[in-house]
Amino acid sequence: MDVTNQTTMKQFSWVFCLRLTLFVIFLTVYLLSLMGNTLIIFILLMDIALQTPMYIFLGNLSFLEIWYITTTVPKLLASCLSQVVTISVSGCLTQYYFFFSLGATECFLLTVMVYDLYLVICSPLRYSLLMSLQMCLWFSAGSWIWGFIAPLPPTILISLLNFCGPQKIKHFFCDSDPIFKLSCSDTFLVETLGYKCTSIMILSSFLLTISSYEYIVVIIIRLSSQKAQKKTFSTCASHLTVVTIYYTTIIFAYVHPPAKHNFTIGKVILVFYCVVTPLVNPLIYTLRNKDVKTAFRKVLERKRLILTRNL
Template identity: 90%
Template sequence: MDVTNETTVTQFIFLGLSGVYYLRLTLFVIFLTVYLLSLMGNTLIIFIVLMDITLQTPMYIFLGNLSFLEIWYITATVPKLLATCLSQAVSISVSGCLTQYYFFFSLGATECILLAVMAYDRYLAICSPLRYSLLMNLQMCLWFSAGSWIGGFIAPLPPTILISHLNFCGPQKINHFFCDSDPIFKLSCSDTFLVETLGYTCTSIVILSSLLLTMSSYGYIVVTIIRLSSQKAQKKTFSTCASHLTVVTIYYATIIFAYVHPPAKHNFTIGKVISVFYCVVTPLVNPLIYTLRNKDVKTAFRKVLERKRLILTRNLQRI
């Protein structure tokens, strides 16, 4: 396309979720509440894991990584979402949009890899309990954690670099509340076939390979649980990975619907609704599931509160 006579766009404007003022205010209150609860919940999990030495095991180190990731994952998109609820003229520079795109997909890819690693950890603990401490020692745990972050931040680099070379010459309105791939491609006046193909290929590889590894681990776990003689042992064993399996189901169900498809016409209204689930809801659901369903975390939390209460009582007595 000839773009020599077109004006180069230097910033984009988010259209947000709704143009109705009172609905936007209602959504603002809801999303702000969810955002703050998500920050507090994930920060609490990190604090508990760091404070209680009994939780400093591979399983909870991975959980701490996931909570740390969720804090940044929700922060990558929700502040702009909140801004669009208060004003219909929320803008972002092209470079800022590209930065948001990269960090959002990097954190998303990291979460996919980390969930696969957590499933593998549960596989080793349940299917090879005698070798678990050898196969998943602290050093291996740290290597897996670092590998998840490094792999996640490398995966979106190729499409991000190609997007940075696209021309944007109008219109400048993004039909979304953050810089997602489809709305960006729609605004470009360059040929986007290569970058779309590469982007969807990279996304599909990360999502489907991580899901395959996760489901393979749980396949072996289910077989092992079925072979246990008593129902009590089966229930106890399954309870150790039920929280993680719930998180995996919720997360993958939404991102597969949103991103695992070939370049094609996209329904942005449905896309925005689905995006709310994996951008806003999932980061809050994760700490709720892990705290409400995990006895170790709840016990550690009570111990931390008791310790803080004793310290406060002693300080008051000295006064």
């Protein structure tokens, strides 16, 4: 009896089952995320009452999440089915650039959204003046433009590095640390620049968000009745939940000196950040938002009436 061969076959079967299970889980989350975010965009476009600054920002966020999860998950799905998944250097740099561009854009969008909440709660009489539709579009466009400008310097510097040796990325996407480990050039400058740019962008947007919420909390505490406090808090509860999940994961993953980072734990955090967060965001906003749920029911009612007429 060939005991070694049987052990190898059992191990192979176990690994294959694990990979297949992960593939099904990630594919399900990916499809649900695409459908959830697409549904939010569709609802916001169909209901004129939701075409306000708050929901325009939400539509931008949902559109961003569709592309954000698509940047990494397809390669992750391929990795689950095959032990050897290849990507060109240019493809790796492209994935790196879009991953960090969309991440930076999300930072800016969440900051702009909390500023919108701040105006709604703290300056309701001047809200229409300070956050007009034109201003809302400028904020949205600015978030996308600056989001795609911010990662350009590190990406250009990385493209100038030389790569040698066994070019195997021990990650499910082209993140910065695995790319640096493949280079035979001196990466100190680009690592330092990337670390500083990422930390400044994340921490500055985080501090702006925290400071805005401090003012919001003060206003809520000053309200006379508990009913008014609860109603006002519910206005920002969805955004606060998304912000908490987002910054908890991203700060742990990227605001650290590279040498002091636990890469294995970082990968687990990034799987949650890249795969789960884009699904969680639409769920939070739809489950906790009465306006979105009301608009969704209206859309379903219209579809039902159209089908009834056709029959």
